[in-house]
Amino acid sequence: MPLSPPAARERLHTRTITCHGYQRADGLFDIEGHITDVKTTPVPNEWRRDIPPGVPIHEMWARLTLDKDMLVVSAEAASDHTPYEICPAVAPSFAALAGLRIGPGWRKLVKETVGGTKGCTHIVELIGVLGTVAYQTLWPVRAKEYKSSPTTRPPILDTCHALRSDGPVVKRFFPTHYVGDGKPR
Structure with a gap:
């Protein structure tokens, strides 16, 4: 756009x-x-x-x-x-x-x-x-x-709106690091 x-x-x-x-x-x-x-x-x-x-x-x-x-x-x-x-x-x-x-x-x-x-x-x-x-x-x-190594937290998380830990992109591609839906940080 x-x-x-x-x-x-x-x-x-x-x-x-x-x-x-x-x-x-x-x-x-x-x-x-x-x-x-x-x-x-x-x-x-x-x-x-x-x-x-x-x-x-x-x-x-x-x-x-x-x-x-x-x-x-x-x-x-x-x-x-x-x-x-x-x-x-x-x-x-x-x-x-x-x-x-x-x-x-x-x-x-x-x-x-x-x-x-x-x-x-x-x-x-x-x-x-x-x-x-x-x-x-x-x-x-x-x-x-x-x-x-799914427990290793990718450093790219929380660097922008799309890759926020409680967002749909992290939920889909990095589910072990997802903190939405009431999951603790």
């Missing part, structure tokens, strides 16, 4: 985020993201001179390598287009994400580890999204574990 028709308008900016999840031959998983910001008008810039319309003002990449338990084995970032010459120098700081586990509070943990002056706002935002992409990528692998 699309949004309602918009008022008359002119596009000024486009942010594109593309993410991919891969299973590697060694059993690990690579979760990669790419972010670009593009303007429709020239952007004055001292370092790059005027940035023409359609040329990214920001273009950054990030990769998290994970094990099946969502532990970050390694992390890297790179910047192809930035508004300041100094921006790419922060890329090595993202290696500090290694050893963290993706789960509830991921975005907060990322901000604490590489946010603010320790990192790049745009890459930090991108890595926040990669947490969700990791769940989507690893779901087929992890779902088998939850089916083989």
Whole structure:
């Protein structure tokens, strides 16, 4: 279902985020993201001179390598287009994400580890999204574990309206974790 028709308008900016999840031959998983910001008008810039319309003002990449338990084995970032010459120098700081586990509070943990002056706002935002992409990528692998061990509570429960513990989706697909119909939590 699309949004309602918009008022008359002119596009000024486009942010594109593309993410991919891969299973590697060694059993690990690579979760990669790419972010670009593009303007429709020239952007004055001292370092790059005027940035023409359609040329990214920001273009950054990030990769998290994970094990099946969502532990970050390694992390890297790179910047192809930035508004300041100094921006790419922060890329090595993202290696500090290694050893963290993706789960509830991921975005907060990322901000604490590489946010603010320790990192790049745009890459930090991108890595926040990669947490969700990791769940989507690893779901087929992890779902088998939850089916083989029905007492293990899937971490996806209670993360949204559809997957609430007292709702019909959990009742149907995760009945041992269903708490509706007066069942205690």
